[in-house]
Amino acid sequence: MRLSRTARIVLGCVTAAGLAVVYAPLLLVLLNSFNADRSFGWPPSGLTGEWWRAALHNDGARDALFTSLKAGLAATGIALVLGTMAAYAVHRHRFFGRRTVSFLLVLPIALPGIVSGIALNAAFRTVLDPFGIGFGLFTVVVGHATFCVVVVFNNVAARLRRISPSMAEASADLGARPWQTFRHVTFPAMRSALFAGALLAFALSFDEIVVTTFTAGPGTRTLPIWIYENLARPHQAPVVNVVAALLIALSVVPVAIAQRLSSDTAGGRL
Amino acid sequence: MAETEEAVRCTAVTKEFGTGGTVRALDAVDLTLRAGEFFSLLGPSGSGKTTLLRLIAGFERPTRGRIELAGRDVTALAPHRRDVHTVFQDYALFPHMTVEQNVAYALTVRGVRKPERTARAREALATVRLDGFAARRPDALSGGQRQRVALARALVDRPAVLLLDEPLGALDLRLRQEMQTELKELQRTTGITFLLVTHDQEEALTMSDRVAVVSDGRIEQTGPPLEVYERPATAFVAGFVGTTNLLRGEAAVRVVGRPGAYSIRPERIRLADPADAPPLDGERTVTGRIADIVHAGAHTRFTIALPHGDRLTVHRQNLAELPPTARPEAEIRLVWDEKDAFPVPG
Numbered sequence: 001m002r003l004s005r006t007a008r009i010v011l012g013c014v015t016a017a018g019l020a021v022v023y024a025p026l027l028l029v030l031l032n033s034f035n036a037d038r039s040f041g042w043p044p045s046g047l048t049g050e051w052w053r054a055a056l057h058n059d060g061a062r063d064a065l066f067t068s069l070k071a072g073l074a075a076t077g078i079a080l081v082l083g084t085m086a087a088y089a090v091h092r093h094r095f096f097g098r099r100t101v102s103f104l105l106v107l108p109i110a111l112p113g114i115v116s117g118i119a120l121n122a123a124f125r126t127v128l129d130p131f132g133i134g135f136g137l138f139t140v141v142v143g144h145a146t147f148c149v150v151v152v153f154n155n156v157a158a159r160l161r162r163i164s165p166s167m168a169e170a171s172a173d174l175g176a177r178p179w180q181t182f183r184h185v186t187f188p189a190m191r192s193a194l195f196a197g198a199l200l201a202f203a204l205s206f207d208e209i210v211v212t213t214f215t216a217g218p219g220t221r222t223l224p225i226w227i228y229e230n231l232a233r234p235h236q237a238p239v240v241n242v243v244a245a246l247l248i249a250l251s252v253v254p255v256a257i258a259q260r261l262s263s264d265t266a267g268g269r270l
Numbered sequence: 271m272a273e274t275e276e277a278v279r280c281t282a283v284t285k286e287f288g289t290g291g292t293v294r295a296l297d298a299v300d301l302t303l304r305a306g307e308f309f310s311l312l313g314p315s316g317s318g319k320t321t322l323l324r325l326i327a328g329f330e331r332p333t334r335g336r337i338e339l340a341g342r343d344v345t346a347l348a349p350h351r352r353d354v355h356t357v358f359q360d361y362a363l364f365p366h367m368t369v370e371q372n373v374a375y376a377l378t379v380r381g382v383r384k385p386e387r388t389a390r391a392r393e394a395l396a397t398v399r400l401d402g403f404a405a406r407r408p409d410a411l412s413g414g415q416r417q418r419v420a421l422a423r424a425l426v427d428r429p430a431v432l433l434l435d436e437p438l439g440a441l442d443l444r445l446r447q448e449m450q451t452e453l454k455e456l457q458r459t460t461g462i463t464f465l466l467v468t469h470d471q472e473e474a475l476t477m478s479d480r481v482a483v484v485s486d487g488r489i490e491q492t493g494p495p496l497e498v499y500e501r502p503a504t505a506f507v508a509g510f511v512g513t514t515n516l517l518r519g520e521a522a523v524r525v526v527g528r529p530g531a532y533s534i535r536p537e538r539i540r541l542a543d544p545a546d547a548p549p550l551d552g553e554r555t556v557t558g559r560i561a562d563i564v565h566a567g568a569h570t571r572f573t574i575a576l577p578h579g580d581r582l583t584v585h586r587q588n589l590a591e592l593p594p595t596a597r598p599e600a601e602i603r604l605v606w607d608e609k610d611a612f613p614v615p616g
Binding site for chain 2: 164166167169170171172173174175176177178180184185188189
């Protein structure tokens with residue numbers, strides 16, 4: 001399509017404005033983490049690395065980061081196993097209620113977080129309390145896993161649909177036992193989908209706040225919850241800013257990788 | 271032993287799909303393949319020929335009936351436990367493996383050690399003239415080359431039977447003809463039983479030792495190509511294998527001179543001048559009008575309109591130029607040997 005000169009300039013300006021709305025506030029957060037003025041006066045009175053040093057030695061922030069990492073990794077691990085198995089079952093086998101199972105698996109991601117949160121909270125209270133299991137990291141992991149399973153399931157199911165069924169047949173035909181077919185043919189073809197699904201699942205868990213609020217005990221603080229709790233405290237504001245800046249920098253990496261993986265149409269390589 | 275001479279035997283094989291067997295893809299099919307022969311299943315799409323192939327490979331189980339390989343009942347055996355390999359229509363090469371890894375796959379999963387694997391994969395690649403392609407990925411190959419890799423992969427551990435599912439369908443005409451010759455050659459040199467599924471009658475006729483014509487889940491006729499072509503057992507076979515003039519009922523009486531159903535091959539009908547001498551004994555003649563002339567390269571196709579609205583197709587080899595009388599609307603006399611009006615049941 002050929003555009004006139006004016007149209008190109010106008011569209012370019014609109015695009016730039018749109019991107020600015022999204023990214024200028026993020027840049028501001030990055031910049032403010034070096035702002036020497038404690039109340040973030042603009043323009044910055046000077047640049048300082050003091051807040052970064054303070055954040056590094058802030059035990060609350062560090063504990064929250066580790067809690068978030070643990071919760072994210074555990075939830076992703078559960079999601080990988082269950083999501084892959086579910087996708088495989090729904091794709092490869094015909095059974096009664098197959099469509100219903102598929103629908104019920106995907107539903108949690110569409111449910112409002114607050115509803116899932118309340119429901120999980122009530123369920124944990126009635127089911128786990130009698131066993132002496134209180135609210136803590138374990139309940140957070142289970143809560144996160146409910147929606148992490150969905151992204152892995154979706155990614156793997158989409159990939160399985162794209163793998164020609166004759167691929168597995170060819171493998172069996174050439175003498176491979178079912179586990180050999182999985183190891184040599186199906187798994188390599190799914191590898192990048194698994195990785196992309198895992199990245200997305202981890203990202204979802206890492207910035208989740210609503211379900212976490214309802215499933216975490218008083219002693220369990222993930223990074224988003226720590227940020228939320230410390231936002232209102234004036235003396236913590238600079239450190240919160242640093243943590244936010246760090247999160248921005250860290251988010252770029254998985255997103256870039258996930259995007260490269262999903263544009264890989266051959267699908268087999270990683 | 272007579273039994274070991276049989277590579278494949280299907281006995282009363284029925285396959286139904288859908289809940290309660292709503293679609294019957296195969297209806298009590300009997301089929302026997304001799305060891306070392308090149309056999310083709312020829313039929314239109316949806317006739318059930320690919321289903322039969324998939325049953326022999328083990329991808330599907332028959333609803334009823336029995337499948338034996340070299341005298342052993344394999345009806346309930348999984349694909350990986352049958353000494354049968356398949357060349358798929360879409361080749362089904364593994365995209366994440368090199369050509370050599372693809373070809374060596376059957377050896378890899380059997381635990382053959384690497385040096386031997388490599389040597390045998392290279393040997394198989396050499397037989398399909400793909401030396402030097404070992405390190406490539408399938409997506410860096412042309413359609414014809416992928417076809418050869420699929421062949422090498424299926425032949426590397428010399429299965430008892432090779433199943434080929436429309437293997438040449440995706441290739442262009444020239445490459446297809448080249449591969450026909452090569453497949454036949456490969457079958458001869460390896461001595462492996464080939465079972466080819468195709469809808470292309472030329473493919474089936476040129477390559478096979480024997481052909482089975484399949485229609486609507488049943489085998490209509492089995493025999494050597496020439497026999498199937500010259501003496502079709504049913505009207506369907508006559509119409510599907512080659513082109514023919516099918517005459518039945520009133521038309522048979524008018525044109526052939528007898529009641530019944532008859533097939534006359536277009537190349538068996540001679541064009542003659544109406545003023546020529548009457549035909550000899552044992553010959554049949556009718557006169558008509560040339561309705562259409564189509565030049566088809568090596569031969570010319572005439573459509574002749576007979577009185578009462580009957581039409582006959584006549585093929586004339588282009589050995590010499592057409593006589594000046596052969597033009598549309600001209601009166602023409604058709605002559606054929608009475609033996610060439612072949613009776614077909616149905």
